[in-house]
Amino acid sequence: MKVSIIANHSEKSRLATERLKALIADTEIQLEEKKPDIVISIGGDGTLLSAFHRYAHMLDEIRFVGIHTGHLGFYTDWRDYELEELVESLLQDEGSSVSYPLLDVTIFFDDQKETQHFLALNECTIKRINRTMVADIFIKEEIFERFRGDGLSVATPTGSTGYNKSVGGAVLHPRVNALQMTQIASLNNRVYRSLGSPIIIANNEWITIDLQAADDYLLSVDQLNLPQSSITSIQYRIADERIHFTSYRHTHFWRRVKDAFIEESPERQGEA
Incomplete structure (x- = not known):
């Protein structure tokens, strides 16, 4: 060994x-x-x-x-x-071994030629540094809502006990092969109407977040902070890979x- x-x-x-x-x-x-x-x-x-x-x-x-x-x-x-x-x-x-699901994160940029790909064990969070964030949220290919607020967090079941829980998300058992999106301080008024509750997405679905153009986004993948200036959208799904523990x-x-x-x-x- x-x-x-x-x-x-x-x-x-x-x-x-x-x-x-x-x-x-x-x-x-x-x-x-x-x-x-x-x-x-x-x-x-x-x-x-x-x-x-x-x-x-x-x-x-x-x-x-x-x-x-x-x-x-x-x-x-x-x-x-x-x-x-x-x-x-x-x-x-x-x-x-025992295994846990992971989050597959793909980041798209405004030149449409380059993408970045990450795996997350806990969560991926997107925020704006200077202003509230505006984004259209799609589940699979269908528009679900337009969000406005501080940001969005998408978590794995094992990550559900971390930052996700602190912003009002549910705690999921790792055998639930799903991902969870939780809104961070969402605004609700006559213009912006969002669900306001965490949503749990099945493993055969995915979430796409289309972002309003801005140069002050901060993307976090687990403990990694990645400032982004030309990001246009992020796609989240359950990864094909899993982490294995003895x-x-x-x-x-x-x-x-x-x-x-x-x-x-x-x-x-x-x-x-």
Whole structure:
């Protein structure tokens, strides 16, 4: 087995990385950055997002493992004090995995000759920097509404617990192979009438956002911020690719939601 380790810059992550490498050195597991079988992220969800984008071109060939060294994350199933157990699980690996849907994002520009393509694990958000945003929204090829407001966020089911939730979107289980569009501070008056509610799109449909001409759009794909000056439209659909996680220990999704948003953690109880 070949593994790649990606860690953030915190002291706990540095120590966990050193310990993990020392444990791996005593086994037949090899460290390999270019073509790993498993990518291990050490840090939090942001670290795993970085690892995902680094290896997005190899999703059919690799699986991910998340070790969290801070607060509980949605993509991190192991703690930094469980490295011995993780290495033992790697040694007994049989290739099993659990997969999540991804968001396929295609960006079109005013010259109509060039496009940009991204995969998102969490969400893609489009806003204007200086003014409210105006856009026509199509579902498949049919106009659905004209939107005016601060922006729009399109999220995967796993991304539904992040920014999508903070702007009023629903939380979707990852087995729901769908995407969700949520409006950010929409305006409703006699000129602009929009639904105002999140909408969930089936995996055989897609969303196209045709944007009013402007030079101050800010597009975010997960944690990547991409200022755009000549963008004309964005198309969103469920990607053909999926992200795969090892299933040695995979926390039930609703347990993650409960731990993150409802149930007080033992650490916080101890602070009381």
